[in-house]
Amino acid sequence: xxxxxxxxxxxxxxxxxxxxxxxxxxxxxxxxxxxxxxxxxxxxxxxxxxxxxxxxxxxxxxxxxxxxxxxxxxxxxxxxxxxxxxxxxxxxxxxxxxxxxxxxxxxxxxxxxxxxxxxxxxxxxxxxxxxxxxxxxxxxxxxxxxxxxxxxxxxxxxxxxxxxxxxxxxxxxxxxxxxxxxxxxxxxxxxxxxxxxxxxxxxxxxxxxxxxxxxxxxxxxxxxxxxxxxxxxxxxxxxxxxxxxxxxxxxxxxxxxxxxxxxxxxxxxxxxxxxxxxxxxxxxxxxxxxxxxxxxxxxxxxxxxxxxxxxxxxxxxxxxxxxxxxxxxxxxxxxxxxxxxxxxxxxxxxxxxxxxxxxxxxxxxxxxxxxxxxxxxxxxxxxxxxxxxxxx
Numbered sequence: 599x600x601x602x603x604x605x606x607x608x609x610x611x612x613x614x615x616x617x618x619x620x621x622x623x624x625x626x627x628x629x630x631x632x633x634x635x636x637x638x639x640x641x642x643x644x645x646x647x648x649x650x651x652x653x654x655x656x657x658x659x660x661x662x663x664x665x666x667x668x669x670x671x672x673x674x675x676x677x678x679x680x681x682x683x684x685x686x687x688x689x690x691x692x693x694x695x696x697x698x699x700x701x702x703x704x705x706x707x708x709x710x711x712x713x714x715x716x717x718x719x720x721x722x723x724x725x726x727x728x729x730x731x732x733x734x735x736x737x738x739x740x741x742x743x744x745x746x747x748x749x750x751x752x753x754x755x756x757x758x759x760x761x762x763x764x765x766x767x768x769x770x771x772x773x774x775x776x777x778x779x780x781x782x783x784x785x786x787x788x789x790x791x792x793x794x795x796x797x798x799x800x801x802x803x804x805x806x807x808x809x810x811x812x813x814x815x816x817x818x819x820x821x822x823x824x825x826x827x828x829x830x831x832x833x834x835x836x837x838x839x840x841x842x843x844x845x846x847x848x849x850x851x852x853x854x855x856x857x858x859x860x861x862x863x864x865x866x867x868x869x870x871x872x873x874x875x876x877x878x879x880x881x882x883x884x885x886x887x888x889x890x891x892x893x894x895x896x897x898x899x900x901x902x903x904x905x906x907x908x909x910x911x912x913x914x915x916x917x918x919x920x921x922x923x924x925x926x927x928x929x930x931x932x933x934x935x936x937x938x939x940x941x942x943x944x945x946x947x948x949x950x951x952x953x954x955x956x957x958x959x960x961x962x963x964x965x966x967x968x969x970x971x972x973x974x975x976x977x978x979x980x981x982x983x984x985x986x987x988x989x990x
Contacts, residue, residue, distance in 0.1 A: 610964060618961045626959035627977050629968040632777070632940055633845055634811075634909055637974045644843045646902035650888035650895075664883055666874040668695025672886040673851050675893035679815055680806065680836060680853075682823055689859030692867050694874065695881045698848035699807045699837025704731050705852045706803050706833040708873050709866065710768055711737050715801055719759040719769040721745075721752075723943065723965065725777045728770060728805075745781045745943075749933025753787050760794040768801035771825075773834075774818035775808035775939025778967040782812065782938050788821035792828035802829055807837040810906045811913065812938030830857040838889055840940070841906055847885030913940065916970045919978055926982045927989030934970070943967050950988045958984035 614630040633641045667673070673693040677685035685691070696702040707718065718737060720728060721744030732739045742759040743752050760769055771791070776782055783791065795802050802825060809818045826832055831854075838849040854870060856863035874881075892898040921935025934942050944966040946954075954960040960981060962968050973981055 614961055614963065617955070621959055621961075623959040625977065625980065627961065627972060627981060629960065629962040629970075629972040629981075631972075632969055633971070634840065634843065634913075634940065635969075635971045635974075637912060637976075639972075639974060641845075642843070644902060644905050646892050646898045646905060647842060647844065647888050649898055649901070650891040651884075653891050654884070654887055658887070663880055666694065666871045666880055668881040669883050669886040669890055670695075671894075672849075672890040675890050676836065676838075676851055677853075679893075680809065680819055680822070680834070681826070682819070686859075687826065687855060690857070690863065691853055691855050691859075692863055693834075693851050693853035694867075694870060695883075695886050696835075696850040696852045696874070697878055697881045698839055698850040699805065699835055700727060700731075700850070701848070701878065701881065702835030702837070702850040702852040703728065703803075703805055704735075704877070705870060705873055706835050707731060707737055707770075708735055708877075709854075709870050710801060710803060710833060711735060712869060712873070713866070714766050715768045716766045717764075717768070718803070719763060719767065719800075721756060721759075721771075723778055723967075724770075724772075725805075725807075744776065745779050749781060749937065751776075751781050751783045751787060753783070753790065756783075756791060757794050760791065760798055760800045763798060763800040765799065768803055769795075770803045770805060773804050773806035773809070773822040775812045776941075777807065777939070778941045778943055778963075778965065780934070780937030780939050780942040780970075783821055785820050785824065788824045791821075792825040795825060796828040796830075802832045803835070804832060805835045807835075808840050808939045809836075810841040811910055811940065814910070815903075815906070818938075826855055829855075831855055838885065842885070842889055842892075842902070844885040844889070847888075848882060849885035849889060850881075913970055916973045916978065917942075919975075920970070920973075920982070923982050926985035927987070929985055929989050931982075940969050940971055941967055942970055944985070946985075946989060953988045954984055957988070960984055 618628050718739045722741040742755040746752050804822050812818045834853040836851040839845045854866050892902050917934045920931045923931050946966045948964050951964050
């Protein structure tokens with residue numbers, strides 16, 4: 599039977615990792631892989647995570663199953679950071695642990711599809727795995743332009759998608775630090791988006807994978823909260839992989855907001871449980887348990903927040919340096935100073951991406967997406983100069 603399968607294209611970023619590893623030039627620059635890096639190029643384990651893991655070693659007395667909901671203490675401890683002081687939104691909100699933000703997105707769209715969602719609208723470019731997930735469950739999706747050419751969000755396009763959606767259709771929105779553009783909606787734009795969702799009944803799915811890496815924990819949650827305050831129901835996918843540095847531990851959470859906290863919420867949650875049970879049975883707990891320990895300990899919480907601040911400030915420093923450089927050849931870098939998170943997209947051709955790699959040892963996705971955390975004060979001038987040489 600296996601010979602009936604068609605070969606699939608390898609993941610482009612995984613191929614890029616191999617090319618970078620094989621490059622022997624000592625000044626090569628990796629802007630492809632989507633992980634945070636320090637000014638020295640390392641992706642360290644948070645000190646707060648190390649301390650929480652030691653506490654697990656010292657006190658954890660069982661590795662027994664937790665159930666499809668996972669670590670409920672972790673899920674509940676996150677809620678005030680995501681949703682604010684009324685963390686349960688009047689009892690209308692319930693959540694569960696998932697294997698990373700990817701698991702949460704997959705669970706969200708599968709549950710929405712089971713509830714009758716026939717199509718989902720999504721701003722493009724987007725995280726490539728979004729479309730792959732939709733395709734895997736045979737969910738129709740339709741693109742709209744996320745960004746304007748000047749590096750700002752295309753509000754008209756998202757409002758048009760919401761207002762023109764038919765009954766039973768939904769929309770996927772990045773809560774902050776948009777991947778791959780770094781272009782976020784302003785709070786005023788989020789208010790308009792929330793109003794349009796409330797007026798039309800278009801179903802919102804919100805993907806929050808980078809809270810705290812843009813403008814701060816509260817600022818990065820403001821748009822999501824503004825939408826949830828206006829709509830009767832929504833699904834939220836959340837990742838701790840970036841803001842706790844838990845990439846390989848796959849730590850995510852999924853939340854359901856219902857019109858009321860009664861039978862409808864219970865029914866939706868039971869369906870989410872059944873989907874989770876069929877997909878991964880129970881999520882891996884180690885990383886989630888570490889997050890729970892941090893968020894229940896004021897000293898560890900303060901340490902985590904300090905480490906998160908350091909990450910964010912370094913990326914803002916890199917963005918500001920690029921913005922202050924103005925242009926590099928034909929590429930205007932000024933908009934990067936107002937964008938957020940790990941990623942940005944540069945207006946370069948695939949041929950120019952190849953030239954950057956072959957002639958200058960600079961590795962980036964063929965789409966022009968760069969991970970700004972791959973730039974340091976030691977290599978950023980080389981990057982700007984190479985970009986000017988290739989595009990000038």
